[in-house]
Amino acid sequence: MMEELSMHILDIVENSVRAGATMVTIEINESTSEDRLTVIIEDNGSGMDEETLRKALDPFYTTKTVRKVGLGIPLLAQAARAAGGDLAITSEVGKGTRIYADFQLSHIDRQPLGKMEDTIVSIIAGNPGMDFVYIHRRNGGTYQLDTRELREALEDVPINHGSVLSFIRDGVKEALAAMKVGSGIDLEHRAITDDP
Secondary structure, three states, X not given: OOXXXXXXXXXXXXXXXXXXXXXXXXXXXXXXXXXXXXXXXXXXXXXXXXXXXXXXXXXOOOOOOOOOOOXXXXXXXXXXXXXXXXXXXXXXXXXXXXXXXXXXXXXXXXXOOOOHHHHHHHHHHHOOOOEEEEEEEEOOEEEEEEHHHHHHHHOOOOOOOXXXXXXXXXXXXXXXXXXXXXXOHHHHHHHHHHOO
């Protein structure tokens, strides 16, 4: 069972990779004043027809040949609904897919965000030929990482080189800490859920 939203995000991005996406955008918006957290994952992959889109929320449907059950989207939907939110998918064949998950930020059953720096590094390390944009907004602050810009700056250095991945991890971690991502409500939430 996935206990952090960052793991759900990783799983959904793996779906985008399997769908042949060359570009994935991950957008996280947190607002303490509105008490909402939204996660949006958008890709330019093969997309889904209406029938596949209907089946995408069924935990017993999968296009994978290795794992018999496709739990990524249904588990994220369940996590959103458990935290006073919901999940919506839009998709078009040949154009891509957009997943929108909404949560009540302070809800006692909302899963913690987790280590986004590890998720982003895993995504980039495992898919060096793809491009990713990660945007995180919290209470007016914004952090953005775009691998296309990184590639330009790196020139001949591979984006999945160890020192580059360390740089990315540290950059994401520092930026999110500066915006106080994972503090306040997240820490209170963890304290409540971690009690024996």
